[in-house]
Amino acid sequence: MSRADDPANLLLLLTAIGRGEEAAFRALYEHTKSRVFNTALSYVRSREDAEEITQDVYVEVFRSAGAFRGEAGVTTWLYQITVRKSLDWLRHRKRQKRFAFLTSLFDPNSGALLHDPPDFFHPGIALDQQENAALLFRAIDKLSDKQKTAYILARVEGLSNIDTANVLGVSVGAVESLLTRATENLKKVAGRWISDIGS
Secondary structure (H helix, E strand, O other): OOHHHOHHHHHHHHHHHHOOOHHHHHHHHHHHHHHHHHHHHHHHOOHHHHHHHHHHHHHHHHHHHHHOOOOOOHHHHHHHHHHHHHHHHHHHHHHHHHHOHHHHHEOOOOOOEOOOOOOOOOOOOOHHHHHHHHHHHHHHOOOOHHHHHHHHHHHHOOOOHHHHHHHHOOOHHHHHHHHHHHHHHHHHHHOOHHHHOOO
């Protein structure tokens, strides 16, 4: 663990942000932005949307730093905000789709799916697995929010079951159960690819 990722250092930065220190905010952003972005990208599969969510996360961090009470670690708190913002974004997108379902799904000229770009790339997945990753993330879309979050945090982002439990606010046993159910559901949709990626 680098000094930048040390929990005590992150807490010092957050405390300084609560006092309005912009340099501390920039430092926290630089130390943690890739984790926040990658997690958001796992949900939305669009770099532009993930960047927007990342921006929203850090706006909330800046506004809420002074109210942070340390019930969870700074990294856990960041993941909690990122998960909430990502799920909110997905719910908002789902509401939008209800109003223009057919036109939002297919390009009228080519018939291609507009919401599923062929060049989706996740930086947390090895290059030779990117095609399989697209299949995996389409399957992840079909999971319940809790299964989706447990799988993304533990299998894609590589958090321990304990850290995943802290982000979700559930027991480690509940995380293990969510991961088991998520994996079973993913295998029904994506079959053998699940054993190749993230498990």
